[in-house]
Every structure is written in structure tokens, then in C-alpha cells.
Amino acid sequence: MIWLDTIVQGLLLGGLYALFAAGLSLVFGIMRLVNLAHGDLIVLAAFIVLVVVEATGLNPFLSALIAAPALFAFGWALQWFVFNRVLGKDILPPLLVTFGLSIALQNGMLEVFSADSQRIPAGPLESASVDLGAVTVGIMPLLTFASAVAVIFALNQIFYRTALGRAFRATSDDPVTASLMGINPRSVFAMATGLAMVIVTIAALYLGMRSNFDPSIGPARLIFAFEAVIIGGLGSLWGTLVGGAIIGVAQTVGAQINPEWQILAGHLAFLAVLLVRPRGLFPRAVD
Amino acid sequence: MLETHSLTASYGQFKALFGIDLTIGAGECVAIIGANGAGKSTLMRSISGVLKNAPGMVVHKGTPIGDLPADAVLQRGIAMVPEGRKLFPSLSVEENLLIGGQIRRGDGRWTLETVYDLFPILKERRLSPATALSGGQQQMVAIGRALMSNPELLLCDEISLGLAPVVIRDIYAALPRIRETGAAVVIVEQDITRALAVADRVYCLMEGRVTLTGPTASITRDAVHAAYFGDAA
Ligand SMILES: Nc1ncnc2c1ncn2[C@@H]1O[C@H](COP(=O)(O)OP(=O)(O)OP(=O)(O)O)[C@@H](O)[C@H]1O
Ligand SMILES: [Mg+2]
Numbered sequence: 001m002i003w004l005d006t007i008v009q010g011l012l013l014g015g016l017y018a019l020f021a022a023g024l025s026l027v028f029g030i031m032r033l034v035n036l037a038h039g040d041l042i043v044l045a046a047f048i049v050l051v052v053v054e055a056t057g058l059n060p061f062l063s064a065l066i067a068a069p070a071l072f073a074f075g076w077a078l079q080w081f082v083f084n085r086v087l088g089k090d091i092l093p094p095l096l097v098t099f100g101l102s103i104a105l106q107n108g109m110l111e112v113f114s115a116d117s118q119r120i121p122a123g124p125l126e127s128a129s130v131d132l133g134a135v136t137v138g139i140m141p142l143l144t145f146a147s148a149v150a151v152i153f154a155l156n157q158i159f160y161r162t163a164l165g166r167a168f169r170a171t172s173d174d175p176v177t178a179s180l181m182g183i184n185p186r187s188v189f190a191m192a193t194g195l196a197m198v199i200v201t202i203a204a205l206y207l208g209m210r211s212n213f214d215p216s217i218g219p220a221r222l223i224f225a226f227e228a229v230i231i232g233g234l235g236s237l238w239g240t241l242v243g244g245a246i247i248g249v250a251q252t253v254g255a256q257i258n259p260e261w262q263i264l265a266g267h268l269a270f271l272a273v274l275l276v277r278p279r280g281l282f283p284r285a286v287d
Numbered sequence: 288m289l290e291t292h293s294l295t296a297s298y299g300q301f302k303a304l305f306g307i308d309l310t311i312g313a314g315e316c317v318a319i320i321g322a323n324g325a326g327k328s329t330l331m332r333s334i335s336g337v338l339k340n341a342p343g344m345v346v347h348k349g350t351p352i353g354d355l356p357a358d359a360v361l362q363r364g365i366a367m368v369p370e371g372r373k374l375f376p377s378l379s380v381e382e383n384l385l386i387g388g389q390i391r392r393g394d395g396r397w398t399l400e401t402v403y404d405l406f407p408i409l410k411e412r413r414l415s416p417a418t419a420l421s422g423g424q425q426q427m428v429a430i431g432r433a434l435m436s437n438p439e440l441l442l443c444d445e446i447s448l449g450l451a452p453v454v455i456r457d458i459y460a461a462l463p464r465i466r467e468t469g470a471a472v473v474i475v476e477q478d479i480t481r482a483l484a485v486a487d488r489v490y491c492l493m494e495g496r497v498t499l500t501g502p503t504a505s506i507t508r509d510a511v512h513a514a515y516f517g518d519a520a
Contacts, residue, residue: 163389169377170386176337177373179357180366182390182436 005135006256007249012137014228014248015145016210018241019203020221021228022151023196029235030172030192031087036098039222040105041197045071045204046213047113050120060120064205068198075197079190087189102218109215120208144206148244151199152237158195159237168192227270233280242281246273288313288471289334289365289440294344294353296329303329305495311440311471316462318486318503319475322515325492327475328370331444335367336360364392366438370445370475372429374417381413383428388435395437396468402431405461423454430458434465441465444475459485479511493517 024038035041048071052063082101086093128139159165167188171178175185207213207221224247231246232239247266254265273281289311296304303326311317319327332338334345336357345353347363355363366387374383384402403410406427412420417428426446433441447455455478462485466472476482483489483503491499491514499506499514 163385166378166382166386167389169382170375173375173377174373176357177369177375178386180335180337180361180369180373181386181432182358182361183386184356184358 002256003253006252008135008137009141010249010252011245012141012145012248013252014241014245015141015148016203016206016244017224017228017247018148018244019144019151019199019206020225021232021240021244022148022155022237023199023203024222024225025229025232025235025237025240026155026199027193027196028229029237030168031083031189032091033083033087033094034098034226036095036222037102037105037218038098038200038225039220040102040109040218041075041200042204042207042221043213043215043218044105044109045197045201046120046208047109047118049201049205049208050118053120060122060205060209064201068201071197071201072194075200076190076194078197079193080186083193084186084189102222106215106218113215115214115216117212117214118208119212120205122209126209140206140210144210147202147206148241151202152241155199155237164191224266227266230280231270231273233283235284236280236282239280239282288348290346291330291334292344292346294330294333294340296326296333296338296340303495304333307492307495307497309490309497311473313439314466314469314471315488316466316472316474316486318482318489319473319492320477320479320482320489320511320515321492323477324494326495327492328444329495330492331367331370331442331473331475334360335365335442337367358390361436361438362390362392364437364439365442366433366436366440367442368426368429368433368444368446370448372425374425374428374432376416376418378417379414380409380417380420380428383417383432384409384435387432390436392437392439397431397434397437399435402434405434405464406431421454423450423458426450426454426458427461430461430465437468438470440471440473442473442475445477446474447476447478447481455481479515483511491515 020042024035027033027035048067049060049064052067053060056063082097083094086097125139129136130139159168167183170181171183171185171188178185227247228240228243231243246269250269251262251266255262291307291309293306293308294304295302295306307330319330321327333340336355336359340353342351342354352360352363378386384399408424409427409431412424417425420428430446446458459481462472474482474486486503488501489503489506490497491511493514499510
């Protein structure tokens with residue numbers, strides 16, 4: 001029974017990693033940009049949600065809803081004014097710029113919010129749980145996982161059922177030909193990064209409610225997100241959820257064997273999958 | 288309706304076009320011929336905004352548009368069927384058509400319905416991935432996709448390249464129905480006989496320069512031959 005419990009907890013933890021990863025996957029899929037500041041943007045969003053909670057006294061979910069449009073605008077502007085200038089044939093400049101942004105964000109947050117660790121107060125939700133018979137699971141992990149599924153489902157709907165999604169896919173295939181269709185690839189990229197920041201806000205909400213955070217924890221979140229994306233296969237959103245779940249399960253199983261092995265076990269699972277399937281579990285047909 | 292004035296274009300150090308003067312009248316069909324590497328596609332890319340130029344080098348209805356990006360050029364009613372078709376592999380046939388119509392100008396003739404009417408086979412294959420189609424069908428998608436914006440000027444770069452003669456005939460059979468809408472059409476074509484048969488006027492390019500131009504009726508095979516190969520051989 002302990003193992004069933006461990007696996008269920010791991011799966012649910014994977015929901016959090018999938019939330020970390022979905023925005024990264026979206027941006028990479030559309031513009032082949034690896035945003036090294038992704039983890040720091042999640043932490044920034046967590047601080048912003050916290051600021052809204054403290055300023056308005058609203059519950060964290062409503063506060064995230066208020067923060068989301070602002071973070072969308074921030075992502076849009078970040079792409080339009082910064083990333084669009086460095087995207088091109090050479091993949092190095094965008095990597096360097098996002099790396100620089102990562103450092104700048106960490107230092108900026110240290111200045112503004114200090115190194116103290118913070119938490120978004122979630123009240124009774126923090127400890128609530130439900131008995132599912134064989135296992136008892138926390139409401140918070142369950143909500144996280146459900147949100148991950150909902151986010152990925154919604155992204156798939158946008159991708160395959162809307163004109164915006166069509167423009168996303170066309171631009172990802174071939175930006176020059178997309179521009180011949182009247183699409184401005186730069187504004188498509190800006191929309192994508194804006195949307196990614198909305199997902200980042202959701203990820204930040206759960207990150208901040210579930211554990212303490214401080215300005216330095218971004219890079220580790222980036223690694224988990226990155227591993228989930230790679231395991232799932234670049235460009236596959238459902239693959240990203242599976243990738244998150246694999247890392248989550250590996251971590252809880254590792255921790256069950258020896259608490260010090262939690263993080264290591266996740267990384268080992270990542271390596272193991274890469275050895276067997278170098279392109280991930282669900283690679284896209286084209287590329 | 289559209290003119291180029293001393294249009295030049297280069298790729299890095301390499302100059303591909305040396306001062307092209309071209310005019311396209313409303314509703315006209317103009318053929319551009321020339322050997323491989325003559326600069327035909329470069330000319331199409333310059334007009335459609337894929338390659339940027341000095342503003343005055345391309346003038347559309349009196350407005351300089353040489354520096355506009357491709358999406359802005361499309362909004363002015365100039366659509367292109369690019370060389371090599373360039374369909375979006377992640378999109379189905381129908382989605383490729385729909386994306387062509389994302390920017391629609393007025394209530395022109397072309398809709399999904401009328402494009403399917405023009406190329407009925409596409410309706411049968413509408414849900415297939417675009418790149419799963421045969422070459423000829425893919426070319427039909429590329430033409431339909433460009434029509435979906437209801438252009439006043441359609442630039443077609445090598446629409447018959449690599450296709451079997453029967454397929455080429457089917458594709459050219461669509462040309463009169465496209466011109467019926469009043470659209471001007473520019474066809475870049477390696478097949479000189481076919482180009483001269485359908486076009487009102489012709490331009491022959493060689494090494495980035497216009498070597499021959501005039502109404503197709505007034506042009507002799509010998510003149511074309513000389514302009515095409517650069518000598519009077
Ligand atoms: N992207 C590019 N980079 C560098 N040079 C190029 C590029 N595209 C074309 N060229 C060169 O520019 C010249 C004109 O090419 P262009 O493609 O316009 O010719 P074309 O008349 O369309 O030929 P084809 O009949 O083979 O399609 C050629 O010498 C070609 O090698
Ligand atoms: Mg060409």
C-alpha cells in the first residue's frame with residue numbers, strides 16, 4: 001500500500017512539474033526559443049500573486065486571476081521588445097539574452113523582495129485531504145494536477161481549434177511563408193509568450209501555495225520543467241504532462257527508498273528516458 | 288497597378304537584380320521567363336515583401352511599398368504562391384486554405400466553397416495533412432491558399448515545376464477562372480511555350496536584368512531564344 005501511495009503522490013507532484021513545463025514547451029514549440037529565465041519568471045509571478053494577496057486580501061486564486069492579465073502583458077512586451085530582436089538563425093544570442101534575464105530577475109527580486117522565503121497563504125486548503133479508499137491525497141496536490149490537465153487541454157484546444165492556434169502552428173513551421181499569409185510572426189511570438197506567462201502565473205500560484213519560495217529557486221524549477229519537456233518530446237503538450245509525471249513518480253519513489261535521493265532520482269529517470277528514447281516519448285513527426 | 292523602379296536586390300555581397308523596371312496593369316497576365324538563377328524568384332520575393340527594398344523601388348497604386356513586410360503587402364491585395372509551394376506541414380489541407388484567408392479583403396469571390404469548386408479533389412482531401420498530397424494537389428492547395436485572401440494581384444512562382452503534363456494542364460485550366468475575378472496574375476514559368484500561350488505580356492530576365500519585354504503577340508521565338516540564352520545563337 002505504501003508503494004501505491006508513493007506512486008499516486010508522485011503522479012500528482014508531476015502535475016506541478018507539468019505546469020512548470022507547459023509554458024516552456026509552448027514557447028519552444030513555436031519559436032525554438034529555450035527560455036533560460038523560465039524558472040525565474042515563475043518565481044517572479046509567485047511574488048506578484050503574493051503582492052496582490054497582501055494588497056487586496058483576496059484569496060490566492062482570485063489574486064492570480066487579477067495578476068494574469070498583467071503578466072500576459074509583461075510576457076507580450078518581453079517578447080516584442082527583447083526576444084524578437086535576438087531571434088534569428090543563430091541560436092546563441094537568444095540563449096544569452098534569456099540567461100542574462102535570469103540573472104537580472106534573481107538580483108532584482110533579491111533587491112525588491114529580499115532573500116526571505118515567502119509563502120502564498122492558502123488557509124485550510126493547505127492541509128485538506130480526501131480519502132480515496134486505497135490512498136489519501138491532499139486537496140492541494142489534486143488541484144495542482146487537475147489544473148495541469150486543464151491547462152494542457154486548453155492549450156491543445158487553442159492549438160487545434162482556433163485561428164490563433166493555426167497561426168501558431170504555421171509560424172512554427174515556416175515564419176517566412178506565414179508572413180506571406182498576412183501573419184506577422186513577431187506578433188504571433190508575442191502572443192505566445194504572453195500566453196506562456198499566463199500559464200506561468202498558474203504554475204506560480206501552486207508553487208507559492210505548496211511550498212516556500214525565495215528569489216533563488218528559479219533555476220531548479222527550470223531544470224524540472226526542461227526535463228519534463230524533453231522526456232515528453234519537444235513540441236508535444238500531452239507528452240509534457242507525461243514527462244512531469246515520470247519525474248514526479250521517480251522523485252517520490254526515490255525519496256521513499258532514501259529521503260536524500262528524491263531530486264537525484266528525478267534526474268536519473270530523465271537520463272534513463274533519454275538513453276532509450278533520445279527524442280523523448282512523443283516526438284513531433286515534423287522537424 | 289504595380290510598378291518596380293530600378294529594383295535591385297542582393298543576398299549579402301551577391302547582387303541578384305540590377306535595376307528591374309516592370310509594370311503590371313489591373314487584370315493583366317504577365318509572364319516572367321528566364322533561365323535558372325536569372326532572378327525570377329528574387330523579383331517575386333522583392334514584390335511580395337519577403338525581401339525588403341528602398342520604398343520607391345516597388346510602387347502599388349501610387350504608394351511606395353518596397354519597404355513593407357510581407358504581411359502588410361498581402362493586406363494591400365498582393366498574394367504569392369511561393370516557389371516550392373511551401374505548404375504548412377502541421378496544417379491540414381483545409382487549414383492551409385483557411386490560413387490563406389485569415390486576412391480577407393472585402394467579400395471577394397474566393398471562399399473555401401469556391402476554391403473547392405475550382406479544385407474538387409481538395410475537398411475530398413480536406414482533412415489530410417497538406418504534405419501527404421501529391422505534388423499537383425499540393426500545388427492546388429498553394430494556389431487556393433493564396434486566392435483565399437481575394438488578391439488583386441496573384442504572383443505565381445513556378446506553379447508547374449516538377450509536375451506531370453496532365454497535372455500541369457489541370458492547373459493551368461484554373462487560370463481563366465482566376466482571371467475572371469479581375470485579378471492580375473504574374474506567372475514565373477520555365478516552360479516558354481506555355482508562358483507565351485497564356486500571358487498578355489512577357490518579361491525575360493537574364494542574370495538580374497530584363498533582356499526582353501513586350502506583348503506576347505509581338506514576340507518571336509528567335510527573340511525569346513536570344514534573350515533567354517544571352518546570345519543570338
Ligand atoms: N537565399 C539566397 N542566398 C544567396 N543567393 C541566392 C539566394 N537565393 C537566390 N540566390 C541567388 O540569386 C540568383 C537569383 O536566384 P533566383 O532564385 O531569383 O533565380 P530564379 O530565376 O528564380 O531561378 P530558378 O529558375 O532556379 O528558380 C541566383 O544566382 C541564386 O544563386
Ligand atoms: Mg526561382
